[in-house]
Amino acid sequence: MRPDRHGAPWVRTRLRTAPVAAVAFGVLVLLTAFLAALLPRAVEAYGTRGLREAVADAPPQSTVLELKTPQPGLELPREAREDAVRPGALAAVAAEASAALPGPLRADPADSAYGVRTAKSLQAQEASLPRPDGLPPRFTLLTQSGIAGHATVREGRLPSAEGPVTTATRLLEGAVTSETARTLKLRAGSTVTLAGFTGAPLTVRITGILEPRHPQGSYWAVEPTLRTPALAYVKATPPQFYWEAGLLLAPEAAPALLGGQGEPEKYWRIAPATGRLTARDAVPLVEAVASLEGGPGLLRLRTAAGPTAALSTGLEQVVGASTAVSDAITPVVAVGAFGIAAIAVVVLVMSAGLAAARRERELALLRARGGSLRGIAGRLLGETAVVAVPSAAGGLLLAVVAVDGARLLPAVLGAGGVAVLACAALPVRAVVAHRRPRAHQERDDLARARPGARRTVAELTLLVLAVGAVAALRRRGTGASGDLLVSAAPVLVGLVAALVLVRLYPLPLRWAAGPAARLRGTVGFLALARAGRSSAGVAALPLLALLTALTTAAFGGSVLTGVADARDRAALLTTGADARLSTTDGTPLPADLTRAVRGVAGVREVAGVRIERASTSASDETHPLTVVGVEPDAYTGLARRVGLGGFPDGRLTSAGGVLDAVASPGVAERLGRAARRIVTPGGVVTVRITAVRDRTPAVPDGEFLLVDAAGLKGSGGPTTLLAAGAGLDARALRAAVREADLTVTLRAEERAALSDTPLQEGAGRIYGWAVAAGAGYAVLALVLSLLRAAPERAALLARLRTLGLTTRQGRRLLGLEALPQALIAAGGGVAVGWATVRLLAPGVDLDRLALPAGATVHGAALRADLWSLVLPAAGAVLLAGAVAVGQAWWAGRRTPITHLRAGDMR
Structure with a gap:
């Protein structure tokens, strides 16, 4: 003033x-x-960090934008079909597709890739390759770009194309990852002969064994079998298994795939860049993905990739969850x-x-x-x-x-x-x-x-x-x-x-x-x-x-x-107690395991349970029952200590050949309160439900029928051990059961996994x-x-x-x-x-x-x-x-x- x-x-x-x-x-x-x-x-700021980490931490299969188009039509001349799958044509489409992405979507060139792949795997003819059930392995062929920047050559060299490759070419060079080579017993110099090609089978000579630099990145993870072979099966009784694996070819070798029955397709995998995303980009990001999947954005992509191109991604689900x-x-x-x-x-x-x-x-x-x-x-x-x-x-x-x-x-x-x-x-x-x-x-x-x-x-x-x-x-x-x-x-x-x-x-x-x-x-x-x-x-x-x-x-x-x-409570519903020990194949636990677990510092209650599958009749296999055999006194004390489905003493007795039982609401409604015969692996027993509980430590999240293990016919020892106690020493517990092949699940670790x-x-x-x-x-x-x-x-x-x-x-x-x-x-x-x-x-x-x-x-x-x-x-x-x-x-x-x-x- x-x-x-x-x-x-x-x-x-x-x-x-x-x-x-x-x-x-x-x-x-x-x-x-x-x-x-x-x-x-x-x-x-926290919203931005949450969105970026949600997209970055999600599986690449869910976040990558995959643009696909079928192989060039047979009505085109052979030279035109071959030129459409060569690296130059694919690279031009990749650049145009990346530029056509609507904001706030941006492409990450380092993790993006393109090429040609066989949508249908091809059967290998070598008898020396592993055959789990007598079925030959099958390979998916890919001519993916950028292999030199995403892998380290452990043996041999990267594949290349000797001279111009056409649809009639039947000899190519390829590479596999070290896990594929170890599983299928391949090395540099091995050959893989693949059926399903006109005239003669396709022979791929392995020139290199590769080690992925970032195996969890989108380059390798979108196509899982490219990095690690997997067992697939043929629906039969019993099912028959065979190996599925990926085989990398030189990008210039793509025209050769047009001469086979592997249903080759062109693809462009665009990894989204997360460094510039902000919290306010969540809604526009979902709208942009919707446009690319079935809106104006898809029309722009089809202008570059062809009228039959389609885009698929799970990015909108990831962003929607965040x-x-x-x-x-x-x-x-x-x-x-x-x-x-x-x-x-x-x-x-x-x-x-x-x-x-x-x-x-x-x-x-x-x-x-x-x-x-x-x-x-x-x-x-x-x-x-x-x-x-x-x-x-x-x-x-x-x-x-x-x-x-x-x-x-x-x-x-x-x-x-x-x-x-x-x-x-x-x-x-x-x-x-x-x-x-x-x-x-x-x-x-x-x-x-x-x-x-x-x-x-x-x-x-x-x-x-x-x-x-x-x-x-x-x-x-x-x-x-x-x-x-x-x-x-x-x-x-x-x-x-x-x-x-x-x-x-x-x-x-x-x-x-x-x-x-x-x-x-x-x-x-x-x-x-x-x-x-x-x-x-x-x-x-x-x-x-x-x-x-x-x-x-x-x-x-x-x-x-x-x-x-x-x-x-979520951690408790995962384990049922402070610690849960069980065999991987359902076999009985070692006899001295209970004593070893009781000696661990912090353990106050231990209860062994046997979990079996039963049914109401020998012919009823569509509605199985989960029967849990327990030692009543020990199990009742443990249930009270963990505060999950406790019940008074005397609920699991037996009289006149009838076993008293504690059941979940669904099982109680199904069996009723009258005495009922059920078929267990050890034989037929008669049960009568005396109490109903929503949860129980042995089966914390599911339907169950709880009975005295002594009344089950032919029952073996417990298959699962539950332990409760404040301050349970996790290291000492694992050391006590180190010699047994057990799965150890701790409530404290499950709780820690639920961090913010x-x-x-x-x-x-x-x-x-x-x-x-x-x-x-x-x-x-x-x-x-x-x-x-x-x-x-x-x-x-x-x-x-x-x-x-x-x-x-x-x-x-x-x-x-x-x-x-x-x-x-x-x-x-x-x-x-x-x-x-x-x-x-x-x-x-x-x-x-x-x-x-x-x-x-x-x-x-x-x-x-x-x-x-x-x-x-x-x-x-x-x-x-x-x-x-x-x-x-x-x-x-x-x-x-x-x-x-x-x-x-x-």
Whole structure:
């Protein structure tokens, strides 16, 4: 602002008058702008990382864009057909197809390849090649480009074409991988004669044995048999197996494949580049793939490759799975964002209220001397803008430096919103408070406050929004992408609860003040009376901040706990216990294995089970039963310890030749509760179902019939061993069973495998930061509320000290005065947090938050976490008491005359 004609500049003078307040306000705006700019950038950065890793880590068969076209038509001249499959023609199509990809799809030339392959494998005629069931091996011939850059020659040299190759050529050079050579007993110099060619068979002389440089890359993995031979089978009884392998030819040898019956086809495998993908590219990427598979993009590809070309890929499923996880996570992250945003707004408004209260008399004097609202607002706006705008810009710069690889516009909007709010809060607060000049300060406490019609309408509006948000979340869940009302449900519930508490909490304090007045001491009565008449503005905003913070923390802690529980249950449903040991072929376990496992550190329960296939009759093979023979006492103890399908003792007894059984719901419905005969590998037994359980450790995810192993006829020893115990030593367990050929599955390892994806990890961190920042803002709101009333409390202590109040009583007075609000906020926060979790639990999909795409865990539900409810609330109470005691200590160090100046109206 311009300097006044007869005085110093206003803004400079005001900032020099209160430099500490200006610096504190700038730091507050800096941190708030930093968080507002950081959140959208962090969300986008983690989304980008998640999308890139989802595409990069997916199997190449799912992500490569494969463009195919049949061999040139027989109606064409022979020379034209041969020229169409030569490397030059294929390379031109590859370049044109890569250029025709719609954005954001980009080709990765290093992993892309093209060539000609036989769609139908050809039979080898050499009798020396391995024949598992007497059937000769079959080879797929490929003339794939770029072999020199993707393989290392271990023996011999790369294949080449001697002279021009035509459809009549019957002698070619080829190469195989080292695994193919080892399996099929090939070496450099071997020949493979392939049937299915006109006139004479095709002979391929092996000139090189190759070692793939990147065997998991798309060059080798899209065609699995090119790298590693595989056993295929002919449908027969029993099935007959033969080897399928790949054989690499020189690219110039492609015309020779046109002379056979291998149904040759041209192909172009375009590997997508992931380095430039961003989170916002997910939807355009799916649309681009759809266009290439059956839309305008396919027409452009057919212009290059021919009218019969077709493109296939699974990239849209990979991106769709990543998008589904993002859609499940984003609304939950938005809950934390809404929570911290609400608390930050409250704190900024409270800081403006503190500044306005500190300058109440100054602004009232300006109005009394003819100052206009516009002029006062302009001067205050200039003061705050000088501090707020540079601070917000600094916060934006810090956010840009902290998180790279995200768009700038959302961060600018977030920091800009903070700057606008910070600049406008004090002028608007002053204009509202000084609409009319006032001769003296009116009382503003809850004893005189009367809610007006506007406030009632606003509160009812918030109530309707909260009810609508909760109903929408319970009905639609968090899968509705971009539904801000659903994400704001916890914050709206906390806001409504805060408004209700502001209206109600003075009543119990006034009721308690009556009995307190009849006590001998005056400290309790004074504390309750002052707490019940505290300023309406001072009481409402801290309550709102505290309840919002506690509700957000409770909901976030419950979500994180629910995610951990879902993963724990998923790991348990995989193993059935803390460790699972079984033979690979279903044979009985070694006799001394149980004793060896019991001796492993950490093992508390061990149970051996035998799993067999049975049926209800000898002729019924279409509906088999899974019968589990167990030792009742050991198995019952293990089931109780792991918490999976436990049942009381005595459920697996036998009487009169009938075995009592525990069954899954499906088996119980099928067999009924009456005695029923079943056919087991050892013979016919009679069972009667006495209990039904959804799960059991031996068969954690499937239908089962559990019986006493001693009652099974001809039953051998256990085929599976289950162990339970906290802190089980995995290394020692594997060492104990090293000599036996067993499959060892550990629950801890399965749990570790369910670690966060980049998107889930980023969402968890963002939510953790949001909860921590919300707690910090709530603490700041509590401190600001106490600072606003600090001068009045200091003056009260000074007056009471002149009447004989001791320093100890003064500390008790301020502590008791601050505790009711903190206790009510803490109790209300616990209640509202618990209610919020209960109300919103049906709409939160923990499976998509915690598990890989497509995985589900039955019974995993959001539940209130006790520590997330109690710890923040207890911290708020302790902090309120500590701040009040500290304020009393500081006021006690100053002399009463400092607060009792002549004419002081405090």
